[in-house]
Amino acid sequence: MMRLKDRVAIVTGAGSGIGEATAVLFAEEGAKVVVADIDEAGGKNTVAMIEKNGGEALFVLADISKDADARRIADEAANTYGRVDVLVNNAAAFVLKGFSVTVEEFQHSLGVNVIGTTLVTRYATEYMKKTGGGAVVHMGSIASFIAQPDFFVYSATKAALVQMTRNMALDLAPFNIRVNCICPGTIITPSSLRHITKVGLTLEQFSKQEGAKCILNRVANPREVAYPILFLVTEESSYITGTYLMVDGGFTSM
Ligand SMILES: NC(=O)c1ccc[n+]([C@@H]2O[C@H](COP(=O)([O-])OP(=O)(O)OC[C@H]3O[C@@H](n4cnc5c(N)ncnc54)[C@H](O)[C@@H]3O)[C@@H](O)[C@H]2O)c1
Structure with missing residues (x-):
């Protein structure tokens, strides 16, 4: 079943x-996918993967923290594919710091994760309103809820996204737009691999250590987050809005 046939999705x-795993899965489900990223090589690679699978995708080079770029993501999606139905606000800055943070770093973190998410949502939902509705997913984290050492900058932005989900769901409900948040636990991605290198662990050591904090006793791969995101943007979740879904192998339950 093609669950996103004829839908236009921005990731x-x-x-x-x-984000890459989500874009690839959405394309498999029939969506036309707008791949937005500041990393041109990475973004073009995702588009190439989708096209190789017979899907349709467009790359937009954009920094979501810049107002003009955020607007251009939505405009290019609508100009190319005629509409916008789905937005996944997956991009984030990883300022993994506590009190050693500089003002500039804190502003960068807020600028991308909180303000950038807001800007893209504002412009994308303007198009959703024109075609009768849509669905937005923000990316929270276990860090939205739990404390980790020297982590509060990133955590503050991820906690903000949970509350923004509630507020935005209320503001956008009259337009038939649902807003939800996904809160992953430890997922092995290029960003977590960079973190693993920084803390001086091997992938195996890190996976064992973090896996042990979960009921399922393992870390996860990106595709295991992409499926719950897919659920939140299809009609299967039509009565779900303003809330979050933990995808953490039971991390926050034990
Ligand atoms: N990996 C995990 O364990 C984990 C856990 C919980 C939450 N998350 C969240 O999932 C999301 C994706 O994380 P990931 O691990 O796949 O990271 P990643 O680094 O592999 O991918 C993030 C992508 O976002 C892009 N990006 C960064 N800043 C941007 C900006 N200003 N404008 C446009 N694009 C920008 C990067 O270029 C990169 O391609 C993030 O929101 C992250 O906070 C990840």
Whole structure:
């Protein structure tokens, strides 16, 4: 079954990791996918993967924290494919710091994760309103809820997204637009691989250590996050809005 046939979906940060897996899955389900990223090589690679599978995708080089870029993502989606039905706000800046953070780093983190998400949502939903509705998914994290050492900058932005999900769901409900949040646990992606290198662990050591914090006793791959995102943007979740879905192998339950 093609669950996103004739739908147009924007996925930010789709040049890597969870965003890439989501873009690829959406295309398999029949969506025309707009891959937005600041990384041109990564974004074009995702488009090439989708086209190789017989799908349709467009790359937009954009920094979501810039107003003009955020607007251009939505405009290019609508100009190319005629509409916008789905938005996945997956792109994020990883400022993994505590009190050692500089003002510039904190502003960068807020600028991408909180303000950038807001900008893309504003412009994309303007098009959704014109065609009768749509669905938005923000990317939270276990970090939205739990404390990790020297992590509060990233966590603050991810906690903000959970509350913004509630507010935006209320503001956009009159336009038949649902807004939800996905909160992954430890997923092996290029960003987590960079983190693993930084803390001096091997992938095997890190996977064992983080896996042990979950009921399922393992870490996950990006495709295991892409499927729950897919659920939240199809009619199968028509009565779900303003909430979050943990995809953490039971991390926050034990
Ligand atoms: N990997 C995990 O364990 C994990 C856990 C919880 C939540 N998340 C969240 O999932 C999302 C994806 O994470 P990932 O691990 O796949 O990361 P990733 O680094 O593999 O991919 C992120 C992509 O976002 C792009 N990006 C960054 N800043 C951008 C900007 N300003 N404008 C446009 N694109 C930008 C990057 O170029 C990159 O391609 C993030 O929101 C992250 O916070 C990840």
